[in-house]
Amino acid sequence: MEHILTAFGDILFHPTVLLFLVFGVVVGLIVGALPGLNDTITLAVLIPITFAMDPKYAFMLLVGVYTSACYGGSIPAILLKIPGTASSVVTTLDGYPMTQRGESGKAIGISTTSSVFGGLSSSLVLMFLAPILASYALKFGPPEYFALAILGLSTVAGMSGDNVLKSLIVCVIGLIISTVGMSPQTGYPRYTFGNDYLLEGLPFVPMLIGLFGVTSVFEVAEGLKSRVKDGTFAKMTVPRIGKVLPDLAMVKRLLPTWITSSAIGNLIGVIPGAGMIMAIYMAYDQAIRANKDKKFGTGVPEGIAAPEAANNAVVASSMVPLMSLGVPGNSTSALFLGALMIQGLRPGPSLFQDAPEVAYIIIVGFFVANLIMGPVGILIAKFLSGIIFRIPRETLTAAIALLCVTGAFAVGNSIFNVWIMLIFGILGYVFNKLKLPHSPLILAVILGSMMERGLYQSMVLSKGSLMIFLTRPISLVMLAASVFFAGAPLFSMARNRLKKRAKRGAIS
Amino acid sequence: MKTWKVDIILAAALIVISVVSFSDSRNYPDIASHFPVRLSIVLGILALVLLVKSLIKRREEAMFTLTGEQFRVIVVVVAAVALYTTLLGHLGYLSSSFLLMIGMMTILGFRKKTVMVVTALCTVAVVYAAFNLILGVPLPQDFFMAK
Amino acid sequence: MLKRFGTALCVAVIIVALTGGGALAGTFPDKNLKIIVPFAPGGGVDVTCRMIAEVAPKHLNGKKIVVENMPGGGAVIGQTYVAKAKPDGYTILAYTSSVVSNPMTKKTSFTHTSYQPIAMYCFDPEILIVPAKSPYDSLKAFIEAAQKKEVSVATPGYSTSHHIASLILEDRLGVKFGYIHNQSAAMQVQQLLGGHVEAGMMAMGETTQYVKDGSLKALGLMIDVRNPDFSAIPTFKEEGIDLVWGAFRGLAVPKDTPADTVKALDEAFKNIVADPDFNDRMQKAGFPVVYRNASDFTAYVGVVAEKLGKILPTLKKQ
Structure with a gap:
């Protein structure tokens, strides 16, 4: 406890340390908001700069960037339907419809408060519950990862609304895409057609840039050629973002969503390798279940609150396995590992003895960064939405196209990525035309390899017996939950149909 | 286009994909083939269900509308990005961008020439500065770029 | 206002871009060098290369080393890039064990002889490690168990040097392991700490903290003599298994690089690896510094390649 208080003092009473944190938050917001740049790239390029820095400054910078990047991603998701980072793909679903209604200010406000809520919750978890949750994370072995992947995929059913068949089709396509590259257990190259670039599978970030960024470029192009100027592309008169912060009634309304989503985010966050994407979809799915009366996808506040609280709840909690076990939870916390190593430190329990001041300042840094993120975020969001809608649509779209290609290239330093981006841009456009949902594709691509790996690893452990999934309690619970999640929507749909038929029967 | 017609085309395309995917993955050794083979079969089945469903239901409402002009502009945009990607490796980042x-601005119908050139120069400069000069992300070497 | 600012900015950027170029011909190096890391940022190879880059200017007439990540294809993309790069000594590859194993397990346009090794700066010996609660307390107990049943062994990935180490061990012991291949060492550690697997093959540097605090048990190191810092960990040799293996990290340039350039690089990296700042960082981060010069490194890689060639049938080309 005193270490925590000392760390608070170190941050708050040392202007330089605080300045680095604020600077990190601002940088994170900006890179998050630019499609194509994300926290991973930014941290990767910042790490060499941290070499010569005092570790306190270095980690405040990195913590700031990590904290705010996924919130920054929600800004273009809401304003332009282009998620700035992968973590805000779900935010587009309800965020953009609100912008179309001229409620972008309200949407930004919800995203901000939800992000801060989620972020604070996870920084508290990191501060006080890290050792307990780390031991929970260790209970996850191959069978649990398999079950977790199934659980994640089961949310597709809840989100598919009335089109289960098409969601399933998209889901299977996503799973097939996830098998591209070397097979995890045998190294055999699948669907690579002799191309070395495909050996590690299709690159995820360029895929997302394509699905959202490039697709939106196509749609703008199409809209500009449309004779009927519909609401979307006729000069959208976006009102000045006036009052942004939600009022007390809205806070009360969103509180349950915030709590559930933060809990999901934190639980998923501490499991190494599970990731933000899974958390946001599960949170969104839960929000749908809890608010059956609202039509999600049409600009429902909960639809923004759930993913935004969840993704920020993953941020600090993904540091739990790193700080308490030395195992990075995701690619971003792996970069923290790199940064610590460069400073001559090894994360894990020994860090708290070797360099407690660094360990605690990182932990407390997340808390303070979230507090800074709120106000700074609103300022930047207001500024951005002020200019974005003043730029002629043609120019803005061309600039977005440039950002997309640059970002896709930058992720893996390869032109091949730009081709992948273009292909998925076309695919995304076709998907939209055919009313095929994106979400199952993204989820399946992310979870497919986790599922396959978990399955075959488990089979090695159990010498081929499937019982391993049922005899391990966590795996069993998750599988049961997936049956319930997948089954419930189907069940209620069947019931509705029966009712309709019964009604029709009664009339005729 | 009418929904049921679109769905039939979609189903046909999916069946082709599942056949291609099945015939490729069938040859993978043992464990490597399990997942892709089963997935290809499932995809094929789902596509058949879609086919049958659209034939039975024959939903007549339009799935989407796309004028010839709109289709042309999409093709041109795709071609532009593809051309860019090809040029990127030869001309380098700044020139091709x-x-x-x-x-892009021309395709989208922007007509003020001077504004266009100035905007293009500035955007490229700013994006280049942000990625390469400030963040140090490597971009394809260009005649105009510092070595 | 905004527009004017933008114009000013872009003019500035163009001026910077134009004036920055143009190097004068002269002694090597007369411009910045580039190390291609064929992996994503943040891993051991990336971090150690950045440590090299940090101290490099002192030993390279003030020229810098820029670390560029070129991940993909199980490191094949970056390795191919350097193999095909202009052999002028300015493009250097982070040369690791996978340069030797990749051509044997994948279709590649290069082999390890497509490069001229410059310097090895790190050798991380292979360690056999088990969970703290494991019933195996010694290498002997582990071997006996493995001879009776299929022991599960976690690796950080198929065809990594750790997987190869286990294959060699299998071959020597005449046993069969149940492989749990992961995508990263992080997942491997998670499985070991959680006791989900019975054993793991790792690089010693990645395990020191866990061995120190007792959360994992080290059974044996594949080195010649016991490591003075970890004298409690026996070597495989002591159990009668003469097996020396580990992950090496080094640097190499394309094969056709002129001899005097290679000589200059050899000299420069000798000084870089000897730099106390570099050694200090490496030691603190747990990477054991072992230096070999260009000719020794070349010979060493040859030996590794030969060993690998022998077990090649088990890792069939696909």
Whole structure:
């Protein structure tokens, strides 16, 4: 406890340390908001700069960037339907419809408060519950990862609304895409057609840039050629973002969503390798279940609150396995590992003895960064939405196209990525035309390899017996939950149909 | 286009994909083939269900509308990005990006020439500065770039 | 206002871009060098290369080393890039064990002889490690168990040097392991700490903290003599298994690089690896510094390649 208080003092009473944190938050917001740049790239390029820095400054910078990047991603998701980072793909679903209604200010406000809520919750978890949750994370072995992947995929059913068949089709396509590259257990190259670039599978970030960024470029192009100027592309008169912060009634309304989503985010966050994407979809799915009366996808506040609280709840909690076990939870916390190593430190329990001041300042840094993120975020969001809608649509779209290609290239330093981006841009456009949902594709691509790996690893452990999934309690619970999640929507749909038929029967 | 017709085309395309995917993955050794083979079969089945469903239901309402002009502009945009990607490796980042900006604005119907050139120059400069000069992300070498 | 600012900015950027170029011909190096890391940022190879880059200017007439990541294809993309790069000594590859194993397990346009090794700066010996609660307390107990049943062994990935180490061990012991291949060492550690697997093959540097605090048990190191810092960990040799293996990290340039350039690089990296700042960082981060010069490194890689060639049938080309 005193270490925590000392760390608070170190941050708050040392202007330089605080300045680095604020600077990190601002940088994170900006890179998050630019499609194509994300926290991973930014941290990767910042790490060499941290070499010569005092570790306190270095980690405040990195913590700031990590904290705010996924919130920054929600800004273009809401304003332009282009998620700035992968973590805000779900935010587009309800965020953009609100912008179309001229409620972008309200949407930004919800995203901000939800992000801060989620972020604070996870920084508290990191501060006080890290050792307990780390031991929970260790209970996850191959069978649990398999079950977790199934659980994640089961949310597709809840989100598919009335089109289960098409969601399933998209889901299977996503799973097939996830098998591209070397097979995890045998190294055999699948669907690579002799191309070395495909050996590690299709690159995820360029895929997302394509699905959202490039697709939106196509749609703008199409809209500009449309004779009927519909609401979307006729000069959208976006009102000045006036009052942004939600009022007390809205806070009360969103509180349950915030709590559930933060809990999901934190639980998923501490499991190494599970990731933000899974958390946001599960949170969104839960929000749908809890608010059956609202039509999600049409600009429902909960639809923004759930993913935004969840993704920020993953941020600090993904540091739990790193700080308490030395195992990075995701690619971003792996970069923290790199940064610590460069400073001559090894994360894990020994860090708290070797360099407690660094360990605690990182932990407390997340808390303070979230507090800074709120106000700074609103300022930047207001500024951005002020200019974005003043730029002629043609120019803005061309600039977005440039950002997309640059970002896709930058992720893996390869032109091949730009081709992948273009292909998925076309695919995304076709998907939209055919009313095929994106979400199952993204989820399946992310979870497919986790599922396959978990399955075959488990089979090695159990010498081929499937019982391993049922005899391990966590795996069993998750599988049961997936049956319930997948089954419930189907069940209620069947019931509705029966009712309709019964009604029709009664009339005729 | 009418929904049921679109769905039939979609189903046909999916069946083709599942056949291609099945015939490729069938040859993978043992464990490597399990997942892809089963997935290809499931995809094929789902596509058949879609086919049958659209034939039975024959939903007549339009799935989407796309005028010839709109289709042409999409093709041109795709071609522009593809051309850009090809040029990127030869011309380098700055020149091809400038061309992309000019090209995109022209395609989208922007008509003020001077504004267009200035905007293109500035956008490329700012994006280049942000990625390469400030963040140090490597971009394809260009004649105009510092070595 | 905004527009004017933008114009000013872009003019500035163009001026910077134009004036920055143009190097004068002269002694090597007369411009910045580039190390291609064929992996994503943040891993051991990336971090150690950045440590090299940090101290490099002192030993390279003030020229810098820029670390560029070129991940993909199980490191094949970056390795191919350097193999095909202009052999002028300015493009250097982070040369690791996978340069030797990749051509044997994948279709590649290069082999390890497509490069001229410059310097090895790190050798991380292979360690056999088990969970703290494991019933195996010694290498002997582990071997006996493995001879009776299929022991599960976690690796950080198929065809990594750790997987190869286990294959060699299998071959020597005449046993069969149940492989749990992961995508990263992080997942491997998670499985070991959680006791989900019975054993793991790792690089010693990645395990020191866990061995120190007792959360994992080290059974044996594949080195010649016991490591003075970890004298409690026996070597495989002591159990009668003469097996020396580990992950090496080094640097190499394309094969056709002129001899005097290679000589200059050899000299420069000798000084870089000897730099106390570099050694200090490496030691603190747990990477054991072992230096070999260009000719020794070349010979060493040859030996590794030969060993690998022998077990090649088990890792069939696909």
